[in-house]
Amino acid sequence: MTEAGRWRVRQEEVVDNTHRIQLSIAKLTLPDGHNSEQYVLRCPPAAMVLATNEYGQVLLLWRHRFVIDRWGWELPGGYVGPDEDSQSAAERELIEETGWRAGRLERLVTYQPMTGMVDHECAVFLAEDVAQVSDKRDVNESAAQSWISLTEAVGMIGTGEIVGAGSVAGILALQVRRLTGS
Numbered sequence: 101m102t103e104a105g106r107w108r109v110r111q112e113e114v115v116d117n118t119h120r121i122q123l124s125i126a127k128l129t130l131p132d133g134h135n136s137e138q139y140v141l142r143c144p145p146a147a148m149v150l151a152t153n154e155y156g157q158v159l160l161l162w163r164h165r166f167v168i169d170r171w172g173w174e175l176p177g178g179y180v181g182p183d184e185d186s187q188s189a190a191e192r193e194l195i196e197e198t199g200w201r202a203g204r205l206e207r208l209v210t211y212q213p214m215t216g217m218v219d220h221e222c223a224v225f226l227a228e229d230v231a232q233v234s235d236k237r238d239v240n241e242s243a244a245q246s247w248i249s250l251t252e253a254v255g256m257i258g259t260g261e262i263v264g265a266g267s268v269a270g271i272l273a274l275q276v277r278r279l280t281g282s
Contacts, residue, residue, distance in 0.1 A: 105131050112140065120144065120179070143220040147190040148177030148266040150208060150274055151200055151227040158253050158271065159198060159230075160262075161242035173248070173256060174267040175224065176241070190225040195233060197241045203229025209273040213265040224270035250275060 108129040116123045122142040129135055151159040160173040176197035180189040187205060195201055208226040212219065237245070248256070253271045256262045262271065 107131065110135075115139075139217060141218045141220070143179075143218065144182075145180040145186055145189075145221045145223070146177060146266070147180055147186040147193060148175045148222065148224045148270060149190045149194040149202070149205075149227050150175055150224055150270040151194060151198070151202065151230050152250075152274075153230060153247055155247070155249075157247040157249050158274070159200065160246055160248050160253065160267075161197065162244040162246070163242040165264075168263075170263070171243075172260075172264070173246075173253075173262050174264045175270055177224075177266060186223040187225060190223070190227075194227060194230075196238060198245055199232055199234035199237055200227075200230045201233045202227035203231065208277075209269050211265070211269050222266050222269075224266055224273065226270075226274065250278065 109126050110129055111127040112124045113127075114122060114124050120143065124140045124142070126138050126140050127135065128138060153159070159176070161176055162171065162173055164171050176193050178189065178193045180186050184192070187207070191202060191205060205225050205227050208224045210221065210223045212221060214220075250271070253262065254275050257268050257271060262268060
């Protein structure tokens with residue numbers, strides 16, 4: 101591949117910086133030589149978990165997302181802490197948000213949700229051989245949880261009941277894996 105289409109960053113000025121985000125304005129030179137500016141949002145990595153049970157169902161949380169003012173189903177997950185890796189964060193989030201622990205955990209898919217302006221690496225892990233270790237869950241994380249067949253979860257993406265990028269990516273990645281046997 102050539103460098104002909106590469107956008108060049110001349111300068112990046114931080115507008116706001118917290119423990120969860122860094123917002124900047126990047127001064128760019130485009131491939132055609134024109135100059136431009138673009139906002140850039142950098143966030144710490146996140147880890148999500150697609151827990152499956154012996155019946156082929158996936159564990160989903162029902163929650164309200166105030167930013168889009170919608171209720172929907174999604175996978176448990178959250179930010180990777182400064183002193184942990186994404187797999188450790190996934191294990192922690194699964195227990196904290198659902199009360200279930202993975203017997204086996206493997207990376208299913210890693211993605212960037214909005215590569216045009218956001219740097220926020222997200223990893224979705226597949227949890228198998230899960231066991232319930234607690235019935236205490238954080239009420240701030242979800243209003244309910246349910247085991248739902250993978251086929252139904254895929255359908256819920258189509259109906260808009262599942263809209264979060266991590267949940268969509270994880271569910272579809274597992275569906276592809278099951279259909280292709282890989």
